[in-house]
Amino acid sequence: MPGEPDYYALLGIPRNANAEQLRRAYREAALRLHPDRANQPGDTELFIQVNKAYEILSSDEQRSAYDLKLAAAEADQAARSSFRCDVQQSRRSLLQLxxxxxxxxxxxxxxxESVPEHRPPINLSIVIDRSTSMRGQRLDQVRSAALTILKDMAPGDSASVVAFSDRAEVIVSPDQAKDMATARARLSLLQAGGGTEIGQGLQLGMEELQRNFAREGVNHLVLLTDGRTYGDEDLCLSLADRASEQGITINGVGIGADWSDRLLDDLASRSGGNVIFLDTPKVITGLLQRIFDGLSQAIAGRVRLDGSLAQQVDLRSSFRLMPDPMPLGDSLPLVLGNLTRQGRIRVLLEMVIHPIGQTDELNIAHFTVSGDILGGTSEASSLPVDVRIASARQPDPDPPPGDLVAALNVVGLYRMQEKARHEAELGQSAQAARRLENLATHLLAAGDRDLAKAALSEAERLTHTRRLSIEGEKVLKYGTRALLLLPAKAGGG
Amino acid sequence: MIECPSCRHQEFVGTLYCSECGTRLVSVSPVPTVSIARDRIDREAMATKPATPEGPELESGAILGLRLINSGEIRSLLGRDNYTLGRSVEGQAVIPDVDLQASDAYEQGVSRIHAEIRLEADGVYIVDLDSANGTLVNGKALEPQRPALAHHGDIIQLGRLRTQLISRFRSER
Structure with a gap:
């Protein structure tokens, strides 16, 4: 927030911390960050800030003045913010353990509500894998899908088509995309042949996006691939990180069974995008249209959840549930993508809280939601969010919120599938098979017969061949992930 | 830590779904399972020489029984050929045949379903049922789920709770 650093979050103490808590937190932080100890880069700066924080907070007079300034700054920021943020917690109180x-x-x-609704300009790059395996129906469908999207472009939009095998070239430049006849002719030149080097395609696609970067719009890269990239995974990941810094989201579309779902997931999750698994290329046109429609409804882009957690709190995992389910990382900031008028971004955070002693209240986190409001004049907006919780000797008797339970249930199934896959890779096929059978039971209970059947047949395959099928892996992964899109059973959504 | 009732996987307090088997943990008691340092149990148990119980215990009329060392209380085991040992918790579906809750079982590290005593033709067997803190017979830890022959006077330790087996069966029979 402008001007007022949050010293409480810095020390990991509640806003109503007493002198003793403050002193203890300061000592702990000072010891940890002291320049005499072996430190990580940046610790010394933190050490200076911590000292400044202690200086202000330990003086009653300075502290009350600071509290007023901080509250005013935050209230002002919240009122002006274009975002609303609501946090539900699994319990109303922690146990003093x-x-x-x-x-x-x-x-x-x-x-x-005050955010004006404009259709944002769309800056899109469609990056197509034209390796040999794409030959035939796959490439035909991709070509016609790209053409359909180019037809839908509105005047302020910009689009390009990039194709890559072991090298990348621009097939349709943003200028050529404006004229359908040229675009059609250029697309017909697109022929399959060569290997798969995703990094080449990503790089060129991102260059095209930067050329027409829309500050007041969405900048989006759709990567269509059916194969594994070899040897340039690190380049891909660093490009995804750069994309995230520049405000470009990457959407991965995997066709068939041979593509690397882990790489695509990683690219999308770093940049706030999504990954879609297609077992048949026939639906590509519909899919690209849905992606395009989604982009045109965005009213805020480059949304992030940043901030600081209390010292006793570790983020163990995070999962974006809406708009597109996607596992995210275990460190802030979380890159969340676009927000639409009717939609919401929903994130599930799993945290480990280390022993909290006798404190009555813990300021779990001080988050900042930030993003750019799109359309018209682009402006950055942010919202501070304080998450606190009481602590008690007795467990909270109330059940956790229904939405949260329902989401955790499905995320649990997703994780079982991940574990089984991991075990299968380690050669623990009996264990993996047992886990998949267990997963099938849960899936049946949830009413998803097809997915349960897939889990069972993979379990059987494991006992016979000791490995999972590459297709089955993806069916289970994206199938359990898609369960999060269904209306929540417990408590309603 | 809390324990998943279905697969006994240990999870942090507050976890809502078991990460191993996907079972919902909401109904599990939100208080942690008491864990006791292993070496401490062993040391205590090793220091105990099993004393053969004399007259008074057997005069209680029990053919088979457990004497709780700390309180001296005797629980007789009558009329069945197997008994589960453990502690009850409010709302628990399965209550052990021998409920040790009144003997500070929780603090002593006794699991809810901790162990079983089985009467077989050739004697009395103790089986550890995958308890959190283990079962020891005369200071020797039992392998979970593997029945071990026990004799009259043996010290059976559940977590930290010590009991002595009273048995008129002669295992040598």
Missing amino acids: DEPQVHYLLVDITPS
Whole structure:
């Protein structure tokens, strides 16, 4: 927030911390960050800030003045913010324990009503894998899908088509895309042949996007591939990180069974995008249209969840549930993508809270939701969000929120599938098969017969061949992920 | 830590779904399972020489029984050929045949369904049922789920709770 650093978050103490808590937190932080100890880069700067924080907060007079300024700054920022944020917690109070405990947060980000609705300009790059395996129906479908999207372009939009095998070239430049006849002719030149080097395609696609970068719009890269990239994974990941810094989201579309779902997931999750698994190329046109429609409805882009967690709190995992389910990382900031008028961004955070002793209240996190409001004049907006929780000797008797339970249930199934796959890779096929059978039971209970059947047949395959099929892996992964899109059973969504 | 009732996987307090088997953990008691340092159990158990119980215990009329060392209380085991040992928790579906809750079982590290005593033709067997803190017979830890022959006077330790087996069966029979 402008001008007022949050010293409480810095020290990991609640805003109503007493002198003793403050002193303890300061000592702990000062010891940890002291320049005499072996430190990480940046610790010394933190050490200076911590000292400054202690200086202000330990003086009653300075502290009350600071509290007023901080509250005013935050209230002002919240009122002006274009975002609303609602946080549901799994419990209303933590237990005062000498051991770690798990706590979940369900964070909902919505636009405030004051945000004007304009269709944002769309800056799109379609990056197509034209390796030999794409030959035939796959490439035909991709070609016609690209053409359909180019037809839908509105005047302020910009689009390009890039194709790559072991090298990349621009097939349709943004200028050529404006004229359908030229675009059609250029697309017909697109022929399959060569290997798969995703990094080449990503790089060129991103260059095209930067050329027409839309500050007041969405900048989006759709990567269509059916194969594995060899040897340039690191380049891909660093490009995804750069994309995230520049505000470009990457959407991965995997066709068939041979593509690397882990790489695509990683690219999308770093940049706030999504990954879609297509077992048949026939639906590509419909899919690209849905992606395009989604982009045209965005009213805020480059949404992030940043901030600081209390010292006793570790983020163990995070999962974006809406608009597109996607596992995210275990460190802030979380890159969340676009927000639409009717939609919301919903994130599930799993945190481990280390022993909290006798404190009455813990300021779990001080988050900042930030993003750019699109359309008209682009402006950055942010919203500070404080998450606190009481602590008690007795467990909270109330059940956790229904939405949160329903989401955790499905995320649990997703993780079982991940575990089984991991075990299968380690050669523990009996264990993996047992886990998949267990997963099938849960899937049946959830009413998803097809997915349950897939899990069972993979379990059987494991006992016979000791490995999973590459297609089955993806069916289970994206199938359990898609369960999060269904209306929540417990408590309603 | 809390324990998943279905697969006994240990999870942090506050976890809502078992990460191993996907079972919902909401109904599990939100208080942690008491864990006791292993070496401490062993040391205590090793220091105990099993004393053969004399007259008074057997005069209680029990053919088979457990004497709780700390309180001296005797629980007789009558009328069945197997008994589960453990502690009850409010709302728990399965209650052990021998409920040790009144004997500070939780603090002593006794699991809810901790162990079983089985009467077989050739004697009395103790089986550890995958308890959190283990079962020891005369200071020797049992392998979970593997029945071990026990004799009259043996010290059976559940977590940290010590009991002595009273048995008129002669295992040598």
